[in-house]
Amino acid sequence: MKQEIKKIIEKVLIELQKDLGDFKIPEILVEIPKSLEHGDYSTNISMILAKELRKNPNEIANLIKEKIINFKEISKIEVIGGFINFYISDKYIVENIKKINKDFGKNNNLKNKKVILDYTDPNPFKEFHIGHLMSNAIGESLSRLFEFQGAKVKRVCYQGDVGIHVAKAIWGKLNNKKLKWPQAYAFGAQNFEESEKAKNEITDLNKIIYEKSDKKINKLYDQGKKESLKYFDNIYKKLGTKFDWLIFEGQTGPLGKKIAEQAFKNEVLEKGEGGAIIFKGEKYGLHTRVFINSMGIPTYEAKDFGLAKIKYQKFAYDKSIVITGNEINEYFKVMLKAMEQILPDLAKKTFHIGHGMLRLPEGKMSSRTGKVITGESLINQLQEMVLEKIKDRKLSQKDKKIISEKVAISAIKYSVLKQSAGSDIIYDFNKSVSFNGDSGPYLQYSFTRALSVLEKSKSKKIKASFKNIPEKIGQLEKMMIQFPEVVERSAIEYQPHYVATYLTQLASCFNSFYAQEQIVNKEDKFSPYKIAVTQAFVNIMQNGLWLLGISTLKKM
């Protein structure tokens, strides 16, 4: 609808150019006003033109208004305070609600474009903590947004299976066999800092692991990696993510080193202190980073070159999106600047999204000290809270278990996705994940309620129909047809929270509707229409929640 209004105004302005003399046509902005009193769509075009035309905005607005004829979808055009407000006709709204089906909200903006997303990225041997849950929630939602735009999407999880953290974990295991891997890591990391002897041992161990020169260590390594991946896989299943590829630093390292060495020959990278190969970012207002350290081991920086190349070999992408915590925003700029010069084609296609950090009221979490809330324990604790809440419901134990898990995941995902992706989340266990109000469970609950209304309509044998339509079309209907525009904006800006906030508003509208109207009622001639509206709401919620990676439930 926005596009239609834009086009019409554009036409009118071209006509006005003849009448009023030549003027530049600015970009036309059509928005949905915050207040209902200002129509369904609104534009400020006359205010922008006011200065150039030296006329009162209202005067210009009226000129534009008079020239708009034969606009069937609009029932009323109003000029107030320089704005031109458009009211959509009820007929148009109903026509569009009729069209709402399982594909509602999809478009072809990225048809056949190849997009690869890289997210979650936990490290084997270490804990899967709540920061990884954030990355996963955002990455999965973005993946689905791209799929909704018609893109071919591949999901990648990039994991550090080499590097000093592995040496720390293996050292921890060697010195205390009873420890589980994440604890062994914490133990090793602590000793690395506190003991000079341990530090040296771990550094040597790192080289042994990298070179694969010790059979016993190799075996321990394989075992640890396998256990970690199994543990992660279990969590991905709960979260509803299925990765197409797992890529490891063990693979990106050698290739990355080669590319970095080539870059050194091409004088993109240079030699720094101790013989390390570095990139001087200062030339570009950035800082210096090491690509190959003085021991000849490629760092994360060089590995990222290899990663980009490996991804491209697997899937010749048009866009590659990397989702990580925002603590590496600066790092990524440096790496990308270097990449622009050595792999320019790939650099152009690479985008980084730094999400905020999950912070506790007490301070920052650290897996190094073992002070973390693990992803698993968070899910479990929330699940317990849900189970307590539904203990008296007439549901089987099995159903209760499934419901509580899906509700717990939705609470976490929603609390991540409801706010813009860049900013931190203050995670207060007692407060912030609530099951009512502005929350994932609220959305699930609204959906389930609507579903049970549809069930009732079936049992009462009333079918959805648009035969009798009430005189006044409600806010719910108007909001429903905005869904495709919200999805589009979310995808363009890489911000799932537009979908999240929209769904909450929509659900709130539906809940009001539900409270005020009796939907299924044989005496009411509008009942079939209300059922049709409910069906449309169910379709939108189904798609919207899918975009957020949140499961819908038949009962809860």
Place this chain on the structure above:
RNA sequence: GCCCUCGUAGUUCAAUGGAUAGAAUAGGAUCCUUCUAAGAUCUAGAUGUUGGUUCGAUUCCAACCGAGGGCACCA
């Protein structure tokens, strides 16, 4: 010290340069013999400070104050 983010109700978050700054929670008052009360309806409460650009600034610019992150061999 330099660079990057960010300061909005008590709290947690919204608001493509637009109209009366929205929600949710916590507080106060209502509504279950009726489609799931994880709900609905009222009520009260906020743009860090000072300037600038603009017809119009929470949004853009500058300074200050405050918070977080990053600045060479970790990721």
